[in-house]
Amino acid sequence: MNIRPVAMCLLLAAALSAWADDAPIGYVKTLTGTASITTGKNKVTAQLGTPLFQGSTLKTGAKSSMGVTFKDDTVMSFGSDTELTVDEYLYAPSQGKLKLGSSMAKGSMNYVSGVIAKLQPDAVSVKTPTGTIGVRGTQFVVKVDEPAK
């Protein structure tokens, strides 16, 4: 065993970044109360440092909040009873691949756009039940009330 842990970590990190679709696209940074991250069939309770992936659904419970930061510096934070899915996330500026498409089913969110919106403003959107928000690079807040039954 002459490979140092550092070197192994670096190799692992390099290997992970090669599988773009499997690599984390962001991490949980702030949390109060309870929240979850569901990716495919895998549901985990959110903690500081929990990774997000393309396709992840982020949910907060009652009296809870959560903040996440993405690889391109997009920062989203959610109030109680919020549900948002990251439908599409592409961040490869050197290859011109840029996209951040999300859908918000309910709740409240503070959104600070990142590099993707800066480089390609029409690539960033948030779908909601009554309309789509086109993010042209700035901070905004949005509240989505579930449609009346």
Next chain:
Amino acid sequence: MKMRDTPSAVWPALLAVAVLAGCATTAPKDTSYAVLLKSPDGSVGKVVLRGNQGEQLLSQERQGALLNGSQAPTLVDEATLQRDFGEAMAARPELPEHFTLYFESGGTQLTQESANQLRGIVERAGKRASMDVSVIGHSDTVGKSDINEALALKRAQSVAELLRSKGIKLDSLSVESHGKRNLLVPTPDETPEPRNRRVEVSIR
């Protein structure tokens, strides 16, 4: 019109205007809305709302409108913002920070100035409760692509190792090479350019 009262008082009024404007339907009361805020860097950008009843542009600080696009934007006051978005705004993570380190030609030796900068990066990073770091290496255009790709990766790896050796605990560390594909200063091929021989460290 100001969105400062309780929603029950304000939204029917908004809807009534929508009816007068001829763009509302018999759909149930629709209260979802967005508000443009000043960005952390002090600028104010734009948000386009493309709803099922029209399209609206938010371009001024604290302008808000229904997501369905049926209403022209109105100013939203602080109390309403706090009531509807206080939790989400308070949960906003600390914004990412970026540092650029420069190298002597041809290898992984940091310039003296950049080597001195490492301590500051470590200090900033240590203040975060949960941290992930990305380290992206770049080269200038002297030499072949594959060699530059490898050199830029070596530079990134050497910086990552330095950060670890200085005690940064990382939830996640990603190391990448952009070789000469992502020049800070555009140059023709085979041009030595100190500003392109760099590693970008992002702390999030």
